Amino acid sequence: MSLQIQMIGTGSAFSKKFYNNNALVFCNGFTLLIDCGATAPRALYELDFPLTQIDGILITHIHSDHVGGLEEFAFRLHYAYNKQRMKLFVPSTLLYSLWHHSLRGGLENKAEGLMQLEDYFEVIVLDEAVTTNLSPDLNVELIPSQHIPEKPSYSLLLNEKVFYSSDARFDGALLVELHTKGRCDYILHDCQLTSPGVVHACLDDLLTLPESVQEKVMLMHYDDKVDQYIGMTGKMTFIEQYTLYDFR
Numbered sequence: 001m002s003l004q005i006q007m008i009g010t011g012s013a014f015s016k017k018f019y020n021n022n023a024l025v026f027c028n029g030f031t032l033l034i035d036c037g038a039t040a041p042r043a044l045y046e047l048d049f050p051l052t053q054i055d056g057i058l059i060t061h062i063h064s065d066h067v068g069g070l071e072e073f074a075f076r077l078h079y080a081y082n083k084q085r086m087k088l089f090v091p092s093t094l095l096y097s098l099w100h101h102s103l104r105g106g107l108e109n110k111a112e113g114l115m116q117l118e119d120y121f122e123v124i125v126l127d128e129a130v131t132t133n134l135s136p137d138l139n140v141e142l143i144p145s146q147h148i149p150e151k152p153s154y155s156l157l158l159n160e161k162v163f164y165s166s167d168a169r170f171d172g173a174l175l176v177e178l179h180t181k182g183r184c185d186y187i188l189h190d191c192q193l194t195s196p197g198v199v200h201a202c203l204d205d206l207l208t209l210p211e212s213v214q215e216k217v218m219l220m221h222y223d224d225k226v227d228q229y230i231g232m233t234g235k236m237t238f239i240e241q242y243t244l245y246d247f248r
């Protein structure tokens with residue numbers, strides 16, 4: 001089984017250098033895009049990566065750096081790619097809000113009978129805390145994360161190998177448990193470089209992890225001043241935009 005990840009952006013919500021924190025996951029011929037922020041279409045263009053090579057998009061929560069590119073995806077698939085309906089994996093708790101609070105304003109078109117998310121995407125609803133196969137060889141468990149109070153948001157466990165925090169406040173107990181139970185070999189974690197984190201894990205929080213856990217951590221969702229923090233991340237490293245990583 002091969003599992004590779006290429007971040008098409010590694011930046012915080014306000015980063016102007018590294019684009020929105022979204023990831024391409026490649027697993028035995030299946031390509032998943034984790035989150036589709038406003039900069040995703042631009043990043044894919046720079047990579048010369050056609051939309052149609054993506055088999056599905058999974059949404060972790062509703063902030064524009066994670067869903068802001070979906071309107072363009074929907075319009076292009078519909079109008080430029082002959083009404084192709086890409087798979088859209090949506091946690092059940094986000095389903096209503098994704099259409100009614102985020103996408104409907106731009107995508108609803110009564111004249112053309114485009115009235116719901118399913119008119120643009122093949123919507124596949126995911127439940128939390130169970131393992132779901134996204135493809136024959138790629139499975140995911142949605143782990144509810146604490147991000148914005150009262151706003152559902154999910155971290156992902158891919159193939160019991162890669163933990164992908166998406167946007168989450170620091171939960172050291174969870175990371176240590178995943179490590180000690182042998183449930184992940186790699187931890188891709190959002191990292192706000194300055195303290196306090198408030199709605200994200202911050203570097204000072206992540207540095208409290210035992211070194212054995214830090215060795216698994218690759219930091220993402222960082223701001224444009226990341227150069228100033230090179231060498232200050234303990235055993236943790238920064239994941240780089242566009243580099244293809246093999247997670248064996």
Ligand SMILES: Nc1ccn([C@@H]2O[C@@H]3COP(=O)(O)O[C@H]3[C@H]2O)c(=O)n1
Binds near residue numbers: 013014063064065199
């Ligand atoms: N209490 C909050 C709430 C939000 N924010 C910022 O808004 C951004 C929304 O996208 P994000 O990627 O979740 O990062 C959030 C914070 O930068 C913040 O800094 N403090």
Ligand SMILES: [Zn+2]
Binds near residue numbers: 063065
């Ligand atoms: Zn974000």
Ligand SMILES: [Zn+2]
Binds near residue numbers: 061063147
């Ligand atoms: Zn967020």
